[in-house]
Amino acid sequence: MTRTETPWGPWEPARPSEVAALFAACGAPWWIAGGYAVELAVGHGFREHGDIDVLVLRRDQLAVQTALSGWEWWAADPPGTLRRWCPGETLPAGVHxxxxxxxxxxxxxxxxxxxxxxxxxxxxxxxxxxxxxxxxLGRVAADGTPYLAPEVQLFYKAHRPRPRDERDFTEVLPVLDDEQRRWLAEALALVHGDHPWRARLMAASG
Known part of the structure; x- marks a missing residue:
């Protein structure tokens, strides 16, 4: 388990299996996201992780408090800061x-x-x-864990790709099917124009 220090205290990310057990009682759709979603799509781990992301729809946000009952929840409101998220509070648009x-x-x-x-x-x-x-929007791993479709996760990573994002793209590209590559290439063209990943996506499609 990787331990990462932050200004707000250390991170020791839960494993996807632990997240799945906790969110089994969520009562709303959820998906493992971030780098772990890419690894679930590839079928094996290939790098370290400083955190673990879980995607939930804004309209279902209070289900998080149900799944993590007894935990502390802190919202990035405004972004770049943390404040306590109170029980039953609906977070405003822009806080995600x-x-x-x-x-x-x-x-x-x-x-x-x-x-x-x-x-x-x-x-x-x-x-x-x-x-x-x-x-x-999502896929389901062999063990039943839901995760964000890798092409959607890569779309988020494409905004300002870091070295780990470039590695995630390289590792998952061979397992994307034609529809997944096409969707990502079109989304990148719409938002970023001639993004460098588009050429690799088109080349992989033959």
């Missing part, structure tokens, strides 16, 4: 990052990201033009 830990003396274990949706459609929090049916 929640840090969670079992108690004040423990490390942060889970980061929850809130995404937008209208009825049966997912809407990117980064650009509302990028949308997808909720039924195609």
């Amino acid at each position: 990052d929640i840090w969670c830990r079992p108690g004040p003396a423990g490390p942060w274990r889970i980061q929850v990201m809130l995404d937008e949706a209208e009825e049966g459609t997912w809407i990117s929090r980064g650009d509302r033009r990028v949308r997808r049916p909720l039924a195609r």
Whole structure:
């Protein structure tokens, strides 16, 4: 387990299996996101992780408090700061990052990201033009763990790709099918224009 120090205390990310056990009682859709989602798509781990992300729709945000009952929840409100998220409080639009830990003396274990949706459609929090049916937003691992579709995760990583994001793209590219590569290439073109990943996506499609 990787331990990472932050200005708000240390991170010791939960494993995806631990997250799955905790969120089994969530009562709403959720997906492992971030680098772990890419690893679940690839089928094996290939790098260290400083945190673990769980994606939940904004309209279902209070289900997080049910899943992590007894934990502390802190919202990035405004971004770049943390404040206590009170029980039953609905976080405003623009707040989409929640840090969670079992108690004040423990490390942060889970980061929850809130995404937008209208009825049966997912809407990117980064650009509302990028949308997808909720039924195609995620995948399910062999052990039953839901995770964010890798092409959607890569779309978020493409904004300002870091070395680990470049590695995630390289590792998962061979397992993307034609539809996944096409969707990502079109989303990148819409938002970023001639993004360097587009050429690699098109080359992989033959």
